[in-house]
Amino acid sequence: MTEASTGGEHVDGHAGEQTVAALRAFGVDTLFTLNGGHIWPFYEAARNQGLRVVDTRHEQSASFAAEAHAKLTRRLGVAALTAGPGITNGVSAVTSAWFNGSPVLVLGGRAPQRRWGSGSLQELDHVPILASVTKHAATVDDPANAATQVHAAATQAVAPHRGPVFLDFPLDVFGPSAGDVPPVPAPFGAAADPDADAVARLAEQVAAAARPAFVVGSDVYWGGAWAELAAAVEHLRVPVFTNGLGRGTLPADHELAFLRTRGVLKGRADLVVVLGTPLDFRLGFGHYGSAAVAHVVDAVTQVAAHVDVPTVVGDIAATLRGLADHRGGRSDHEPWITELRAAEEASRTAEEPLLAASGSPIRPSRVYGELRRRLARNAVVICDGGDFASYAGKFVEVFEPGCWLDTGPYGCLGNGMGYAIAARVARPDAQIVVLLGDGAAGFSLMDADTLVRHGLPVVMVVGNNGMWGLEKHPMQAIYGWDMACDLQPGCRYDEVVRALGGGGETVTEAAEIGPALDRAFASGVPYLVNVLTDPSDVYPRSSNLA
Structure with a gap:
């Protein structure tokens, strides 16, 4: 490690x-x-x-x-x-x-x-x-x-x-x-070597596929394997999708990085190689339509028990080096890459009106349109919420390793302030942005006091729609009613942070979002931008959670 x-x-x-x-x-x-x-x-x-x-x-x-x-x-x-x-x-x-x-x-x-x-x-x-x-x-x-x-x-x-x-x-x-104190070997935390024959078989499978794709997860990051990832996908010409800490292991503006076309991946890929992340609900439990699936994991404990797929176990960086060293024949993947790139650009064009939406109440997407213009390549983005944080996954592009922190598959809210505290300690010169749902803010916002006491400036953005949106909208769709879903409309979370010694403001108009973010980044204190968002906005969720 x-x-x-x-x-x-x-x-x-x-x-x-x-x-x-x-x-x-x-x-x-x-x-x-x-x-x-x-x-x-x-x-x-x-x-x-x-x-x-x-x-x-x-x-x-x-x-x-x-x-x-x-x-x-x-x-x-x-x-x-x-x-x-x-x-x-x-x-x-x-x-x-x-x-x-x-x-x-x-x-x-x-x-x-x-x-x-x-x-x-x-x-x-x-x-x-x-x-x-x-x-x-x-x-x-x-x-x-x-x-x-x-x-x-x-x-x-x-x-x-x-x-x-x-x-x-x-x-x-x-x-x-x-x-x-026992001696500590250096380096430590290394995985076992993968089986060379299993790596070679995987390389041949990728090379033979007409429409392969990699789905890259957190263990590629933990293994420090981003250079090996780039070498492998550039050599084999494989499109890359990411989740968790896998985001940023291949820069979002790399020619083989894709964010917006998972639907095409599920419908058109003939081989999906999942590297360093479980085959859980986020990845269709290991099923991608008619595509073959292969799995690359860092330890035998991560081999999926619920689906039978070829699996390479061991050091992920070494596995990727083995893929980059493949010297056999390879199918032409360029038509597939071109197809995905066209779909990606079409989706990018389609999202522009959402990112620039000027109506009232504020669409959550407009928050991300303003934020994207202001994020540095090495900004650390922290997600703590349901629907509002899900929009971050949809719209925020990540360019460097270790710059995206979400709740992960356990989905435990309340991580935002703890993550923010550590992010400023670990990255004293980077932008730190915490994206909070108003429900999630209730779990840990008092730890803005910790940020103030320890001199840890971060920018907090609350998407405040006055409800548990991830629960309210599905309950309405299933039952025709909802219960225990409503929060205080227009709650002044910014005043909580100001009372604790930080800064903040409430935004009610789309045109005010950008200037408020500018003030937040320039403030030098923990600063909360409380954006009152449209309660009727429903995140277009498609995952099967169970």
């Missing part, structure tokens, strides 16, 4: 000091947290060893921040959560990291072991709760072994297929002690 210091030192200090030393060996430089007495020794160690600490207003935000920091740096992300409710508050974010394959280590506080069963404050056995949504969950019960357990957990987190891990620490392991 990345290179780091080697570790291999002896630490004369308590379990917290050993833990931080072990984390530093993996390249960890930031700890996300919310204060609780059970985890003070971690803070002491962070202070002593120069680890940055960023504290949030909710443990869910701290956990989401750890995940986003992992996504943006391609290193281990770390959160420290206090015992009991501190840990359970973070479980949804940990579960998102589990579904997203993000390497996160959650350090938990725990009631003292010597009094276990006596009813200490926040006495809860967290391990069974976390076990089903982590690669590893355990309690550190020997202070001299703390660094070794942290090293082992971190190694599991960053090894493909990546994912979160959890360790909790009883208060009584923080007494005087000492321990060794």
Whole structure:
């Protein structure tokens, strides 16, 4: 995954000091947290060893921040959560990291072991709760072994297929002690080599197809394989569609990158190769009409059990290098590329009126028309919402790796502020834009206070239609009525951010969107643009969610 210091030192200090030393060996430089007495020794160690600490207003935000920091740096992300409710508050974010394959280590506080069963404050056995949504969950019960357990957990987190891990620490392991930090190999987190014959067969299948396509997902990014991706598709002349962190692994303006023509892909492709993403509801559960499907995954745990398709398992960069090295004959893919490009450009032309819509109430698409003109190529775009965030997936083009953060297949709202906190920490000079539905804003907007306290300016845009649109419109279509779908019309989310020390404004006319965004980007503070959008606008959703 990345290179780091080697570790291999002896630490004369308590379990917290050993833990931080072990984390530093993996390249960890930031700890996300919310204060609780059970985890003070971690803070002491962070202070002593120069680890940055960023504290949030909710443990869910701290956990989401750890995940986003992992996504943006391609290193281990770390959160420290206090015992009991501190840990359970973070479980949804940990579960998102589990579904997203993000390497996160959650350090938990725990009631003292010597009094276990006596009813200490926040006495809860967290391990069974976390076990089903982590690669590893355990309690550190020997202070001299703390660094070794942290090293082992971190190694599991960053090894493909990546994912979160959890360790909790009883208060009584923080007494005087000492321990060794195991050495960390550099580089670490590498996948196994793929089977060379399986790669060769896949290359021949792609070369022989008349209308092949690649669907590229997050594990191509995690594997740092964007150069290999470009080499493979340019050599074999294969169109590319992306999702998740796969967006930006091939620049949106590359001749083989496509965003708007998934319908053509489903109807016309004769081979779809899915690289580094599950064959889940987002991808028709692995079915693309009459097309053959092949799958490329980074670990055997990611082989699909519900559909039987040829699968290459192992290092994705190595697989792509093998495809780029194919030297046999190849079908002429240029007519297929031309067909897709024509459809792409036709769709681009058709969307222009939506991006420039001037009517009232404001169409959500107009927000993206204005935003697209202002986004730098390396802007980090964060999505937290339903329909409003789905429009981002439809209209926002991504040009560089690691610039698109969405909720992922778990679909857990409330990630926006935690992701924004980490994005500004990890990318201090980039534009950071958080796209929030008004429903999603309710989960974590108080963490605008965290952005203010830590001097982390970001631009937040709320698509405010006064409802849970993803639920209201389908309920109306199915039942003819809806329930529990309405929010406060015209709610002033901007005033919340202003009250917390940031900036903001409400926009009611389409012509005001662009100037408001300009003020937001120029403000140098956390700034929320609250756009009142058309409640009758329905996102054209086509996915079969189940």
